[in-house]
Amino acid sequence: MQRKSVGNILLLVLTLCIACMWTFPLYWAVVTSIKPEQEVVTKTTFIPDVFNFSAYYFALFETNLSAWYVNSLVTSITVTVVVILISVMCAYALSQIVFPGRRLLYGIILASFMVPSQALVVSQFVLMYRFGLINTWGGIILPQLIVPVVVIVYKQFFDSVPNELREAAKLDGCGDFQILFRLYLPLNWGITTALAIITYIMAWNAFLWPFLVTNSEDMMTVTVGITQVDDAFGVKYARDMAVAILAAMPVALAYLLFQKRVTQALMLSSGIKG
């Protein structure tokens, strides 16, 4: 029952206008990054007449960006793999095995959902210092490994796998580890992809903790490192934008390639079935 009217067309135009305005800062960042540095401040052109990649050249070869990239990739991929692995095992046990303290554990995990990790930074820092992990990959990774919502989502999914499957596998002589990794995990591959991508994006984007735990420039992650470029080289906007775009690339690509999964994971973790 779409009402065809002038009103509808106006609304469509309005929507598109707002969408363009919303995206404009991103567009502007891209345009700025491919201008020569003097042109950035001397003339306001919305469509660049020449493509100049000197800002990118600078970002890639004159800053520590490559080192930050390595740090970010290593830490966020490790966080992702470990979070998925320890959470999926815990969720399987909570969902499928009867053991003492099961309800208590699940209750604690549900409650942890409410704890703001930002409030823990001081004591986590002290702990990492004791472990000798300040300014190391380990120090960046460790406090990011507890993501209660991943356990909760997995448990809900495992709860809905028909019990007959597990019984049949049991009769074939499979142990619980085999059942989890050969049966339950492949059955829920979609949700694993979704949770893995969102965990990776969150780890790549993490700012506060990596910012606190690293103090030498070559140990910083991309998200923290790029804030140093200004201090070191003064404000140069084409450079800044090139650096920002390169920093955002890995997450932007992950989102564009796996849009549906990202959406699904966000819905699930906020309690809406996607």
Add this chain to the structure above:
Amino acid sequence: MTSDRRGKALTAALMIAPFVITYLTVFAYPVYKMFALSFTDAPLIGEGRWVGFDNYLKLINQKLFFTSAWNTGYFVVLTVVPNTLIGLGLALMVVRLRGWLQSLVLVLFFLPYILPVSVVTQIWEWVLDQQFGIAQYVIELFTGKRISVFRDPIWAMPMVALVTVWWTNGFNLLLFIAGLRNIPADYYEAATLDGATRWQCFQRITWPLIWPVTALVLTLQLILQLKIFDQVYLMTEGGPFNSTYVLLQLVYREAFRLNHGGLGSAVAVFLFLIIVTVSVLQYQLLRVRGR
């Protein structure tokens, strides 16, 4: 039967061990330690003496604590409700689109949300730059002059809020779109047949049926925005004249800049208690809704 039970318990123990050990080490212990430290005069690294409620008393007498609490509240007011309403408004527009156009527009609105905070702040510092920023044309249009927004005590916080809304709105939009899609189309058809206007449809059908999602978004926003730190730190560093100083930044300042681990932890405890309270209220609210 007993050995089977024991076997089960053993398997379960093996499976939960990696999570539980990590949990106890990097999560549960720091929660305990945060409370413990807040009652000592410990520096960031090293032992301190038990001082009872001294840190909390110090906080009550510290002007910056009230400024930070006030500013955090101000930021929450500037972001939570506007961000929710804008999300709903945009969702109402986006759901009317069809096919690839809808997907495209959705991507455009959502993209900022997945960017790292430092990328967002870098882009906006350029857009709002006093001399060369493109947004200064708009600001000039309304105020008649260029304004260095992050150095102006009146403009700084609202601008940080604006950037935050731009950055985080995509998430709200997604939740609202999912909610709107769950409203059966026949309701609108029936209402249209009865001659209801668009505004009546919204008032009588959309608003009441979307309310559970609205409540969810409002509470999620509230919890998220109370934890404000990254954006203010990167754009204003709490200035000018502490006009954007927030609670989490006070934690950072006391613990990491001034080496007062104890006092920093006391601020952290304060923030922790506020957020846990809000979360518990949210949980109750959603449970009531679930019935």
